[in-house]
Amino acid sequence: MSGESWSDRLFGGLRKTSERLSENLAGIVTRAKLDDAQLDDIEDALILSDLGPRAAARIRERLADERFERGLDEQTIKQAVAEEIAAILRPVAKPLDIVAFPRPQVILVIGVNGSGKTTTIAKLAHLFQEQDYGVMLAAGDTFRAAAIGQLAVWADRLGVPVVRGPEGGDPASIVFDAVKAATAQGIDALIVDTAGRLQNKRELMDELAKIRRVLGRLNPEAPHDVVLVLDATNGQNALQQIEIFKEVANVSGLIMTKLDGTARGGVLVAAAEQYGLPIHAIGVGEKIDDLRPFDPDLVARVIAGVA
Numbered sequence: 001m002s003g004e005s006w007s008d009r010l011f012g013g014l015r016k017t018s019e020r021l022s023e024n025l026a027g028i029v030t031r032a033k034l035d036d037a038q039l040d041d042i043e044d045a046l047i048l049s050d051l052g053p054r055a056a057a058r059i060r061e062r063l064a065d066e067r068f069e070r071g072l073d074e075q076t077i078k079q080a081v082a083e084e085i086a087a088i089l090r091p092v093a094k095p096l097d098i099v100a101f102p103r104p105q106v107i108l109v110i111g112v113n114g115s116g117k118t119t120t121i122a123k124l125a126h127l128f129q130e131q132d133y134g135v136m137l138a139a140g141d142t143f144r145a146a147a148i149g150q151l152a153v154w155a156d157r158l159g160v161p162v163v164r165g166p167e168g169g170d171p172a173s174i175v176f177d178a179v180k181a182a183t184a185q186g187i188d189a190l191i192v193d194t195a196g197r198l199q200n201k202r203e204l205m206d207e208l209a210k211i212r213r214v215l216g217r218l219n220p221e222a223p224h225d226v227v228l229v230l231d232a233t234n235g236q237n238a239l240q241q242i243e244i245f246k247e248v249a250n251v252s253g254l255i256m257t258k259l260d261g262t263a264r265g266g267v268l269v270a271a272a273e274q275y276g277l278p279i280h281a282i283g284v285g286e287k288i289d290d291l292r293p294f295d296p297d298l299v300a301r302v303i304a305g306v307a
Contacts (some may be wrong), residue, residue: 052270
């Protein structure tokens with residue numbers, strides 16, 4: 001519905017995640033006083049909800065410290081869970097700001113094929129346009145002709161320039177041309193699509209290293225950001241992707257997509273607790289304006305089901 005607010009879409013998108021947490025917590029609290037057995041059950045329920053063992057242990061400790069003497073119902077647990085999730089998420093909630101000088105700010109966007117990487121680039125470009133920044137796209141994923149074509153289509157829809165080359169072309173050469181063009185045109189943000197194949201980590205690492213070398217000749221500060229796009233429906237597998245891409249690409253921040261319609265949105269909390277990487281934005285839909293900066297308190301309340 002066009003009249004839906006962003007928070008409405010977030011509630012709708014994360015409903016399956018909060019319902020899963022509710023199902024896992026249901027029936028646990030049956031005694032007047034919180035004891036170790038109940039704490040164990042709650043911790044297990046949180047892990048089953050994809051919040052990860054570290055976050056679950058942290059929430060368990062918080063509940064144990066509270067020493068609820070007056071009895072504990074499911075809503076009280078959820079409120080405590082929401083508060084602790086927010087405490088985990090607040091330190092990593094950092095919008096992707098355009099601050100580089102000289103311009104452009106070069107943002108490499110990485111992620112496995114199928115994560116929604118190319119669509120996320122378009123949504124990110126739109127987000128910057130809303131802030132009156134000039135944007136250019138670079139089709140650095142030359143491994144797939146479809147990726148080049150898709151990025152060009154989005155660039156046309158958004159009315160932004162795109163630098164592209166042939167399928168199988170040299171990504172570093174395309175990035176070089178894009179930086180030169182963006183500099184000449186006074187562009188604020190240059191968003192670069194990169195290959196998402198992980199079958200050969202060494203090949204990807206070499207490709208990204210070459211891009212970095214080329215960028216360094218034009219601007220020693222570039223790339224200013226290396227943003228990893230994660231698909232929330234992958235659950236705990238998303239954590240493995242962070243591990244691998246941290247190794248091959250020096251990831252500086254995350255964007256989580258496809259939070260709508262998944263019961264695994266709790267992985268956002270697990271990622272924050274385990275890696276502490278900035279979470280720049282989250283996506284809850286297919287529309288161009290369905291990517292928004294990450295609001296930790298709102299997300300915490302929605303996941304816990306107390307919003």
